Amino acid sequence: xxxxxxxxxxxxxxxxGGAGVxxxxxxxxxxxxxxxxxxxDVEIVERRKKFARGRLLGILEPSPQRTEPLCxxxxxxxxxxxxxxxxxxxxxxxxxxxxxxxxxIGKVPEPPVEKVIASxxxxxxxxxxxxxxxxxxxxxxLGFMDTSxxxxxxxxxxxxxxxxxxxxxxEARSQxxxxxxxxxxxxxxxxxxRAGDAVVRTVKSREFLVPRSGFFQANLYLTDAMVDEVxxxxxxxxxxxxxxxxCGSGLFSIFLAQSAERLTGVEIHxxxxxxxxxxxxxxxxxNAKFICADIGDVLSGMAERQDAVDLILLDxxxxxxxxxxxxxxxxxxxxxxxxxxxxxxxQARDVKYLNECGYVLASLQxxxxxxxxxxxxxxxxxxxx
Numbered sequence: 001x002x003x004x005x006x007x008x009x010x011x012x013x014x015x016x017g018g019a020g021v022x023x024x025x026x027x028x029x030x031x032x033x034x035x036x037x038x039x040x041d042v043e044i045v046e047r048r049k050k051f052a053r054g055r056l057l058g059i060l061e062p063s064p065q066r067t068e069p070l071c072x073x074x075x076x077x078x079x080x081x082x083x084x085x086x087x088x089x090x091x092x093x094x095x096x097x098x099x100x101x102x103x104x105i106g107k108v109p110e111p112p113v114e115k116v117i118a119s120x121x122x123x124x125x126x127x128x129x130x131x132x133x134x135x136x137x138x139x140x141x142l143g144f145m146d147t148s149x150x151x152x153x154x155x156x157x158x159x160x161x162x163x164x165x166x167x168x169x170x171e172a173r174s175q176x177x178x179x180x181x182x183x184x185x186x187x188x189x190x191x192x193x194r195a196g197d198a199v200v201r202t203v204k205s206r207e208f209l210v211p212r213s214g215f216f217q218a219n220l221y222l223t224d225a226m227v228d229e230v231x232x233x234x235x236x237x238x239x240x241x242x243x244x245x246x247c248g249s250g251l252f253s254i255f256l257a258q259s260a261e262r263l264t265g266v267e268i269h270x271x272x273x274x275x276x277x278x279x280x281x282x283x284x285x286x287n288a289k290f291i292c293a294d295i296g297d298v299l300s301g302m303a304e305r306q307d308a309v310d311l312i313l314l315d316x317x318x319x320x321x322x323x324x325x326x327x328x329x330x331x332x333x334x335x336x337x338x339x340x341x342x343x344x345x346x347q348a349r350d351v352k353y354l355n356e357c358g359y360v361l362a363s364l365q366x367x368x369x370x371x372x373x374x375x376x377x378x379x380x381x382x383x384x385x
Contacts, residue, residue: 001025001052003044009054011038011063016097016345018081018374019053029054032147033075035085036093037063065089070123071159078147080160081374091116091368094376098344098366106348108361116366116376117229120221125371126161127189127201127220131169142173142185160372162189162220186212189220198275203227203251208279210249211271217251219369226340226379227255229365230313233338233381234259239310243334245295245325246315250276250288252340256313257285265290266298299328307332314339320346330357337382342369344378351380358385 001007001024009022011034020034022042031042031054039061042054069075069083082090095116102111119125134141134152141154156173157166168187188199198209201216204224210216217223230252234242239260244253247265249272257263257280265288267273273292280288291298295316302309312334314321320343321329329337330353337359341347344366351361359382369377 001027001029001044001047003047005044006057007042007044007054008060009034009038009040009042011036011040013096014085014093016101016374022054027052031056032081033084034059035063035065035089037065073143073153073155076146077144077153077155078149079144079158080372083159083372087118087122087371090371091118094368095366098364098376098378101344101348102351102361102364104348105345106351106355106361108348108351108355112361112363114363114365116368117222117225119219119368119371122371123159124162125221126158126165126218128216128218129158129161129165129169129187131155131185131187133183133185140173142169161187164189188212204255206254206283208249208251208254209275209282211269211275214269214272214275215248217369219371222367222369223251226367226369226377227252229367229379230338230340231255231259233363233379234311234313241309242311242313243298243309244313244315245299246317247276247290247313248272248315250279250290252313252315253288253290254279254283254285257288260311261287263288266293266295268292268294296322296324296328299325299332303328303331309334311336311338313337316341318343318346321350326350326353329354333384335384337380339380339382340377341380342375342377344376347378347380351382354382359383360385 007024011020011022013021013036015021019030019032022029028051033056034040040059041057044052045055046053065085067086074083099111099113102108131142141152143153143155146153165187201208242256242260242263244265247253247267253265265276270292273290276290362383363381365379367377
């Protein structure tokens with residue numbers, strides 16, 4: 001099987017990352033925009049020793065899992081991978097992918113993966129968009145990168161964005177409101193809710209101020225459920241101390257403060273720390289303090305001083321935890337960890353390390369914070385043996 005060669009595949013599953021999986025001549029072939037049950041004609045575009053990647057030429061027999069994509073740019077834009085698959089099947093696919101990641105990467109023999117909590121809205125759920133700009137001979141383009149990551153797809157609207165974001169995209173396009181070619185534009189939903197340089201987000205009837213340049217959970221309709229899951233794992237019994245690592249603007253801290261005598265939030269982004277302190281004050285939280293620092297440095301210092309902590313909440317970026325942070329966590333010997341992740345692969349890698357240091361994965365709850373895309377959020381609970 002060589003590059004540019006064509007073959008006919010029976011697609012048997014969908015791999016982590018969103019591509020359908022088929023086999024030909026003993027070779028595993030990954031084909032984007034296919035579904036389990038498809039019979040497809042495919043052209044080989046990349047060949048490796050153990051696998052190949054293919055380009056979909058056509059569907060001969062469509063899978064019963066298929067549905068009509070809502071977005072006119074689907075298949076070209078690199079944002080969504082699953083719009084051609086009915087939503088209930090997307091959830092099953094993601095649950096299986098999380099299990100496989102913890103089996104193969106995490107080396108967990110029987111991953112305790114629960115059913116995926118669905119997003120109440122499978123479309124129009126995102127509260128933030130970051131679009132790229134480019135100046136071309138035909139004028140300014142505004143959109144997302146294509147499936148190759150090399151070209152900009154000029155878009156008029158995005159179907160997974162909350163509608164007020166699409167209105168802002170339309171306004172920006174009509175005014176060509178771009179600082180310069182190649183710059184990014186960030187849009188938040190309901191822009192009239194801003195206070196100064198902050199964006200206002202509401203979770204479980206509580207308002208949070210978030211810096212425009214900062215991070216906040218993107219799904220407007222599922223964040224409440226994620227907070228509920230974190231609080232459930234933290235338990236009803238009050239703990240002496242909780243450490244909220246990578247706390248952002250204090251989302252989890254505000255809700256976990258009631259479960260601790262004292263809570264410390266650590267965040268590297270200075271503006272987010274400023275708003276975390278303000279959010280705590282606005283919500284009447286008096287037992288929390290927030291530190292602008294690297295979480296690895298903070299945990300390493302705690303280990304050296306032999307400071308005790310009863311619960312650590314971890315919510316790192318997609319890259320997961322760095323070796324310094326993992327080493328420090330193991331030295332601190334905290335009895336309970338809650339690990340929130342938007343990347344099951346790096347989370348599974350980190351869980352493998354933590355397991356070797358004496359932690360056991362007790363539960364793993366996926367939440368579909370990123371419907372129609374290849375991404376999935378997971379909340380893991382680890383207990384020290």
